[in-house]
Amino acid sequence: MTDAKKRQWDELLTHGATASKQHLADLFAEDPDRFTKMHRQFGPLMFDFSKQRVTEETLNHLFELARTHELNEWIARLFAGEKVNDTEGRAAMHWALRLPQDAICEVDGENVTAQVHEQLARMERIVEKIQAGQWRGATGEVITDVINIGVGGSDLGPLMVTEALADFSTRTRHRLNIHFASTIDGSQLSQLLRDKKPQTTLFIVSSKSFTTIDTLTNASTALQWLQRSFGRRASSSILHCHFVGVSASPDKMTEWGIAEENQIGFWGWVGGRYSMWSAIGLPIALKIGVQGFRDFLAGAYDMDEHFKNARWEDNLPVLMAMLGVWNTNVLGINGLAILPYDGRLKQLPLYLEQLEMESNGKSVTREGEPVERATCPIIWGDVGPNAQHAFYQLLHQGTEAVTCDFIVPARRYHESLHHDAADELIAQHQLALANCLAQSRLLALGDAALKDAENEPLYKRYRGNQPSSTLLLDELDPYSLGALIALYEHKVFVQSVIWGINPFDQWGVEMGKKIAMTTLGKIRGEDNELDDTDVSTAGLLRRIRAEWK
Numbered sequence: 001m002t003d004a005k006k007r008q009w010d011e012l013l014t015h016g017a018t019a020s021k022q023h024l025a026d027l028f029a030e031d032p033d034r035f036t037k038m039h040r041q042f043g044p045l046m047f048d049f050s051k052q053r054v055t056e057e058t059l060n061h062l063f064e065l066a067r068t069h070e071l072n073e074w075i076a077r078l079f080a081g082e083k084v085n086d087t088e089g090r091a092a093m094h095w096a097l098r099l100p101q102d103a104i105c106e107v108d109g110e111n112v113t114a115q116v117h118e119q120l121a122r123m124e125r126i127v128e129k130i131q132a133g134q135w136r137g138a139t140g141e142v143i144t145d146v147i148n149i150g151v152g153g154s155d156l157g158p159l160m161v162t163e164a165l166a167d168f169s170t171r172t173r174h175r176l177n178i179h180f181a182s183t184i185d186g187s188q189l190s191q192l193l194r195d196k197k198p199q200t201t202l203f204i205v206s207s208k209s210f211t212t213i214d215t216l217t218n219a220s221t222a223l224q225w226l227q228r229s230f231g232r233r234a235s236s237s238i239l240h241c242h243f244v245g246v247s248a249s250p251d252k253m254t255e256w257g258i259a260e261e262n263q264i265g266f267w268g269w270v271g272g273r274y275s276m277w278s279a280i281g282l283p284i285a286l287k288i289g290v291q292g293f294r295d296f297l298a299g300a301y302d303m304d305e306h307f308k309n310a311r312w313e314d315n316l317p318v319l320m321a322m323l324g325v326w327n328t329n330v331l332g333i334n335g336l337a338i339l340p341y342d343g344r345l346k347q348l349p350l351y352l353e354q355l356e357m358e359s360n361g362k363s364v365t366r367e368g369e370p371v372e373r374a375t376c377p378i379i380w381g382d383v384g385p386n387a388q389h390a391f392y393q394l395l396h397q398g399t400e401a402v403t404c405d406f407i408v409p410a411r412r413y414h415e416s417l418h419h420d421a422a423d424e425l426i427a428q429h430q431l432a433l434a435n436c437l438a439q440s441r442l443l444a445l446g447d448a449a450l451k452d453a454e455n456e457p458l459y460k461r462y463r464g465n466q467p468s469s470t471l472l473l474d475e476l477d478p479y480s481l482g483a484l485i486a487l488y489e490h491k492v493f494v495q496s497v498i499w500g501i502n503p504f505d506q507w508g509v510e511m512g513k514k515i516a517m518t519t520l521g522k523i524r525g526e527d528n529e530l531d532d533t534d535v536s537t538a539g540l541l542r543r544i545r546a547e548w549k
């Protein structure tokens, strides 16, 4: 680490030694303009960070830290298509997937925008055909169920967004349901296959590498299910009518049997967890239609432009990231709870767990040295009101300091959406909003939010001072969700710059996969040597093998 960086960290920590002693209740009492000073609006997103344990002086220190870590230079490298994923020798150009058709983006002499829009158009043709009921199964029946088979980045993003935007489903003349199967044990898939008709079911095999065992095993189970049902019908016709493939490896799709015209490609420069903007987002487009998907991309594109161009004081991803650095590295808070107050965002915490923890769960710098400071905190969450009845007790009265992201749309059930119980649902949404604001207030202020708290016994008192941010969306729609997700993607990138790590690789998950394959041989009795494992694993293997005799 350079002397300038060390100096800046020291200055930040010195400031932190005093600033961290201030309670949020005092910060609010001291400055009635705190909200005015500490919230920003970008498009449909309001970012309120007034409940973070910072002052304006803190922000200045954090921006200085970002400057000494050459944040602007790194942002420029990212958007120039430089190989910022150094351990894999690749660029990280998920942002290019959201470029409008007329944007100029050449990397190494290649017109990236043209390639992106060619595959987007290919995906859109498939979407329109399925939605119009023109995609027929091997017996000529209309496809009514689509099952996305994928895992990690090839599952979590599409799953989260299709659920979140279900209110924006395109109306089709026939029933069209989208399902997801990811688990390696086949439990989700078998559950789905139980009540689906082979004649009307289409599978999307989604895998950037097209080597992921979880996905390939589920795909081959699906193929066998179809083959069993169709009997003597030629495999090629089954594959042609019932499988679409999405991958960065066309050869592997072909080898597996995906018909060339059913393949949609993307590129090595799109990380798996950043890939739902590519054809990995096919289930999203099937759900909300071609225009809906384009609106989703547009929201993310506008966030990209904001991230590139806005000054740091107003830049949502930079602010969010630097507040996270403050919480982790100065306040020593190692937990971040993601708390959407909208049931449609149930999958968001899971999605962000992968985005943040697979990206920044690293302990080796880009220079190959051990990091000197903590990196990504532990991230978890759930729909806020449900979590209130589950783990909020710890947030309010436990011994751990935790920071929270509250995410909630201000408005719901806009006029164009007709619903039989619209009034009741609006009232319910107001209830969710009230709970969201009440929780962040109590977490921040503690007893100061209450009347006469000092007369209460200790077990009824609230410590407060748990920092949080609130992301208030005008409403949840394709555009605002696109912007929200891109905000988190860029936040992750900014933090990686400060921590000096590569957010685009994931070597830590590779070894476990290899050991699983050797362990499989021992479970299946192909390898009887148990002494080459540890005694715990050997003991468990003996017990499991007894079960399989």
Ligand code: F6P
Binding pocket: 151, 152, 153, 154, 206, 207, 208, 209, 210, 211, 212, 215, 272, 273, 358, 506, 509
């Ligand atoms: O094992 C981790 C991982 O490589 C993720 O990064 C990725 O999203 C997931 O596996 C699935 O990979 P693929 O899309 O290549 O099947």
